[in-house]
Every structure is written in structure tokens, then in C-alpha cells.
Amino acid sequence: MIKQNPFILRCPECGDSKIVRPKSDVINPTEMVSFCSKCKVSMKRESLSGLFKLLG
Numbered sequence: 497m498i499k500q501n502p503f504i505l506r507c508p509e510c511g512d513s514k515i516v517r518p519k520s521d522v523i524n525p526t527e528m529v530s531f532c533s534k535c536k537v538s539m540k541r542e543s544l545s546g547l548f549k550l551l552g
């Protein structure tokens with residue numbers, strides 16, 4: 497079983513971001529694609545690993 501790592505969805509237009517934490521090994525399609533509520537554009541998925549390093 498592969499554990500899903502949390503990731504960030506970031507809007508390329510306004511820079512708004514949110515953290516997504518998959519609750520199970522089943523990938524929910526609604527968690528894979530998200531649209532910015534302000535700009536109505538698809539948000540880009542980013543890894544959280546860099547953020548974890550900063551939080552150290």
C-alpha cells in the first residue's frame with residue numbers, strides 16, 4: 497500500500513495555496529484537480545517536501 501503524501505495546490509495567478517492531505521490510498525479525483533476560487537484557473541500541484549525542510 498502506498499501512502500499518499502500531502503501536497504500543495506498553488507494558484508499561478510494570485511499565488512493562493514492550500515494544503516491537501518489525502519486521507520487514504522484511494523486517490524479522490526476531486527483532490528487531484530482544484531481551481532482557484534478567485535481566478536477560476538487550475539492550481540498547480542507542488543510537493544510539500546521543501547516546506548518540511550523549512551519547518552525543520
Ligand SMILES: [Zn+2]
Nearest residue numbers: 507510532535
Ligand atoms: Zn488565484
